[in-house]
Amino acid sequence: MNFNLSPELLEMKKSIRDFVDNTVDPLADQIEKENKIPEHIMKMSREIGLFGLSIPDEYGGLGIDMVGKCAIYEEIGRTHNGYTTVIGAHTGIGSVGIVEMGTEEQKRNYLPGMAAGDLIGSFALTEPSAGSNAVALKTTAVRKGDKYIINGSKHYITNGPIADVFTVMAATDRTKGAKGITSFIVERNFKGLVIGKTEEKMGLRGSYSSEVFFEDCEVPIENVLGEVGLGYVNALKILANGRAGLAARNLGSCQKLFELSVKYAHEREQFGKPIFEQQIIQHYLADMALDIESLRSMTYRVAWMVDQKMNVIKEAAMAKLFGSEVYNRIADKAVQIHGGLGYIKEYPIERYYRDARIATIYEGTSEIQKNIIAGQIHKEYLKTAQTVNV
Numbered sequence: 270m271n272f273n274l275s276p277e278l279l280e281m282k283k284s285i286r287d288f289v290d291n292t293v294d295p296l297a298d299q300i301e302k303e304n305k306i307p308e309h310i311m312k313m314s315r316e317i318g319l320f321g322l323s324i325p326d327e328y329g330g331l332g333i334d335m336v337g338k339c340a341i342y343e344e345i346g347r348t349h350n351g352y353t354t355v356i357g358a359h360t361g362i363g364s365v366g367i368v369e370m371g372t373e374e375q376k377r378n379y380l381p382g383m384a385a386g387d388l389i390g391s392f393a394l395t396e397p398s399a400g401s402n403a404v405a406l407k408t409t410a411v412r413k414g415d416k417y418i419i420n421g422s423k424h425y426i427t428n429g430p431i432a433d434v435f436t437v438m439a440a441t442d443r444t445k446g447a448k449g450i451t452s453f454i455v456e457r458n459f460k461g462l463v464i465g466k467t468e469e470k471m472g473l474r475g476s477y478s479s480e481v482f483f484e485d486c487e488v489p490i491e492n493v494l495g496e497v498g499l500g501y502v503n504a505l506k507i508l509a510n511g512r513a514g515l516a517a518r519n520l521g522s523c524q525k526l527f528e529l530s531v532k533y534a535h536e537r538e539q540f541g542k543p544i545f546e547q548q549i550i551q552h553y554l555a556d557m558a559l560d561i562e563s564l565r566s567m568t569y570r571v572a573w574m575v576d577q578k579m580n581v582i583k584e585a586a587m588a589k590l591f592g593s594e595v596y597n598r599i600a601d602k603a604v605q606i607h608g609g610l611g612y613i614k615e616y617p618i619e620r621y622y623r624d625a626r627i628a629t630i631y632e633g634t635s636e637i638q639k640n641i642i643a644g645q646i647h648k649e650y651l652k653t654a655q656t657v658n659v
Contacts, residue, residue: 272569278337285344288317297349300475301620306352314356314386319345321384322360323368328380335510335575339517339568346521350624351475353518358427358476359383361511362632363390366436366452369510370495370503375454379434391432392511393423393455393481394504403438403504404447408483410439415490417441417453419461419483427631429479430467433457436507437483438500450500454492461486472623509585511632513575516568516592519628523564523596526603526621527557533607544606553602560595567591583645590638593628600625 274282293310300306314320322338324330333341338360345353364383367375367390382388399405408421419439426435435455442449455462465480495503531554534545544550571588574581600622604611611618629635 270570270573272336272573274337274340278333278340281337282340282344284317285319285341286347288313289344289348293348293352297617297620300349300351301614304351304474306355306475310352311355311386318384319356320359320386320389322356323364324360324380324384325368328376329384330380331384335513335572336569339513339572342514342517343521343524343568346518347525349475350518350522350621351473353522354427354473354476355431357514357518358392359386359390361514362392362507363428363432363434363436365510366392366494366503366507367434367454369506370452371454372491374491375494379454383434388433389428389431391426391428391435392507393426393429393435393437395425396421396423404450404501406438406440406450408437408439409443410441410451410453410488412441412490417488417490417493419453419455419486419488421483422465423481424465425468425478425631426481427476427478429481430464430477435462435481436494438504439483441497441500445498447501448498450504451497452494452500452503453488454494455483455486455488459486459488470627472620472625472627505582508632509582510575512585512589513568513571513581515628515632516564516571516588519592519596520561520564520568522621522625523557523561523599526599526618527554527561529618530554530557530603530606533610550606553606557599557602560599564588564592564595583642586633586638586641586645589633590635590642593625593635596625596628 292313296307296310318331321330322333322341326332342357345356364380367379379388383390394403396407398407408419408423410417410419419437421439433456435457437453437455438450439453440449441451461484463482463484465482467477467479470478534550534554535543537544567588571581571584574584603618604622607616607618610616613619
């Protein structure tokens with residue numbers, strides 16, 4: 270495995286770090302108060318190519334591999350998680366499906382605009398009665414001539430209020446369960462698509478999620494993404510790819526919290542000496558460093574596996590699970606190290622603590638990741654047992 274970055278990617282990583290630290294981060298309090306990413310930040314993000322992270326260069330994207338993409342995600346993760354989520358949802362589950370499974374016509378139609386940030390992507394799977402149990406979709410798609418008519422609703426859809434292109438999962442044959450789900454590319458201006466209320470969340474200010482309704486929504490047959498009946502498989506592939514990126518974003522947030530905690534531990538004095546000299550603080554920081562390096566190794570290993578076209582369902586679930594749990598542990602320790610300062614809104618620790626909580630829920634809860642891991646272990650055992658018996 271080779272995680273070394275090319276000189277070009279190292280330079281890009283450095284420029285993104287400068288942009289995040291010097292342009293985005295100083296506006297974190299403003300984003301938090303206004304619940305909005307400043308337009309000039311979005312404009313600059315488009316100009317430096319952040320919206321094209323997942324898109325091949327022939328369609329206007331950056332054309333970088335998964336290891337390189339995770340290196341950029343790690344830098345983006347250092348700043349306000351609302352901004353990170355807007356970019357991550359678009360470049361991850363919002364566009365990966367079209368990149369990986371789209372027809373050439375679909376790629377030509379959508380990817381250049383998505384790479385430029387002129388079209389924002391979103392992924393619409395979750396429903397009120399079908400979150401972790403994605404097979405229980407109630408949204409239906411019925412073919413009528415050269416169109417599919419979609420009816421149903423989705424909720425907790427990240428980027429919903431600002432998205433232009435949705436990857437939507439709907440049941441085309443409910444009698445077939447998982448094999449009766451199909452994925453579609455649905456444009457915001459298609460007749461029958463209605464954006465519902467924007468949800469108020471604990472954290473991720475500036476990142477909008479909403480309900481999305483389909484009321485006899487007309488979708489051209491050429492907007493079927495992949496094969497009819499393979500939507501559930503498509504969803505698993507999209508989510509597996511996205512989970513590696515999410516782990517990298519969590520890694521960046523963890524690194525930032527660690528740096529803030531080390532700095533504070535050396536500057537804050539109690540009983541006549543820096544609190545860093547207290548063994549318990551040293552142990553907190555040692556635990557944080559261990560978690561971060563373990564997460565970094567796991568994240569880039571999964572990214573490398575993606576680049577090698579390997580099956581990463583189990584490993585991506587592990588990275589997502591471990592990354593979200595580590596983020597929450599480190600945020601908790603950061604609050605404890607900072608004491609009262611870590612609990613007030615004037616300092617960023619409190620914000621990271623709130624933002625970390627969603628990491629164990631969205632794009633598959635921690636419990637679902639464990640189910641996925643266990644399921645893959647079972648499949649591996651059966652395969653091995655069958656080979657031995659033969």
